[in-house]
Amino acid sequence: MEILQDLHPDVDFETEEHLVDDKILDSFDIVSLIAEINDNFDIAITAKDILPENFNSAQALYELIRRLEEEA
């Protein structure tokens, strides 16, 4: 959540559910986000995980991280 807030301080990530569809997060944001998440959580989000449904909300992103942690 902190990483997201750093990227866009003006967005309410608690409630926003269309981060990609509404073009709040662009491709540059997504790449910086992945770099930070991979670093902080010691997982590897790869290009195949970059789907709108994984990045549309903080909750979806959390679920993706959890899934990748389990797989690791």
Add this chain to the structure above:
Amino acid sequence: MLFTSYAFLGFVAVLFLLYYIVPRRWQWGLLLGASYLFYALAGTEYLAYILVTTVTVYYTALRIERNADRQTGYLKEHKNELTKEEKKAYKDRQKSIRLRWILAGLLLNLGILAVVKYTNFAIANLNGLLHAFGKGESRQLSFLDLALPLGISFYTFQALGYLIDVYRGTVRAQRNFFRFALFVSFFPQLVQGPISRFGDLSQTLYAEHAFDKKTFSFGLQRILWGYFKKLVIADRMLVGVNALIGDPEAYQGAWVLVGMFFYACELYADFTGGIDITIGIAQTLGITLQENFERPFFSRSLKEYWRRWHITMGTWFRDYIFYPISVCKFMQKFNKACRRYLGEAVGKRLPVYLSSFVVWFATGIWHGASWNFIVWGLGNWAVLMVSETLEPLYDRFHQRFGAGGKAYRLFEVVRTFLLVSALRTFDCYRSVPVTFRMFGTLFTARNWNILWDGSLLGLGLSLLDYGILAVGVLMLVSVSLLQRHGSVRERIFAKPYPLRFVLWYGLFLTVLLMGAYGVGYDASQFIYNQF
């Protein structure tokens, strides 16, 4: 067979008729036959290229999927016997097999594209180097006589996108070879896109379609609108553009600005018109293609413009080149190192700028094997990176001066239009030194009087032509403005029948009477056909 030829209209008319007469389960087969006929008419020698791509991608995708399925089955079967490490080792082994298959598929098909499209470019550069190092004419390599197969850049990208999707497991491989062959060769989108994704197109491409009057007439309306853009506006503008770029020495200074504006209008009308015809034809067949444009000239920044112009190409480069490079292991390590040694602010940006560089280089060279396209691509990259870097500064400026009103938005739109058009001069003159020189004359040659002293009539366009162009461009802008509030065709559909009839029949007559055919004109090839 050009979209603008009578033969093509006849071909499509016969297809429409047969399509709704034959049993519905044959419809997709008919489309495959029609697509291959269309392709063979462009040159039977090209058939081998598209067939090789179809066969190799089809087979590679199946091998990859079979391996992935076997892996899932094996892990499920031995769920309780294998340790975590053993599972991981097994998965890694299988993954490397899949990786080898996909690399083979990608290298072979990109290799074909590279050979037919870039060999002569490479030879020209080599010759340049040989010349520079004092080797005489005797050491010059001769060019190869390679014809560029129709639509190769488009169908190769579409097929490879599918292959990567299967590798990533986001779509299931198509088991029926002929169905897959239709996906690669579907004729309306073969020559200039849009570059479809298998996951999207397969939803409607193979389905059985009953004749639906509304869908069919909406398709025809869109085709008509496409022909209007192409024949009434683009091909008329082309006369002016050809005059201007055909003799750069004679047309300098303010003429460059006129050329920029003409070319912007021509390319927009040509490319979006072509895509309207493509999507319209698909719609009459009940097939949905992805939109390729979203009113790009209303963009407020270059970044936004590239999200709204040639969308399917942009997202292809993003999903299959930008993301994989940006998140690959090497880049992640590079990112970490950059952040450690260069600080957060710079370190975070550098890797993204590097991947973008690769993407824009690829975008440039995809458009054509020459330096002007590469410089054009990298010019876009440079502007995008500068704006990205300065974004915090812009934000502060906007907040400080409250720049968010309508007038400021209009300024941003005009600025973006000028920027895009200026960058496109590389595409226009097809020569980097000429483009720079011509751009320089904008500031040195003081000939602004040509804009009002009647010189514009010397470009091969009459006053009537300018009148038609002015009305045409105004119509494009008005339709785009209306589209912001939803489908224009739906709005017209809601009007009484006589009004609808007059509107569409009027447009039909306009295309027929005011299309740029006949003496002095020639319904020309679409600009994007050559890419």
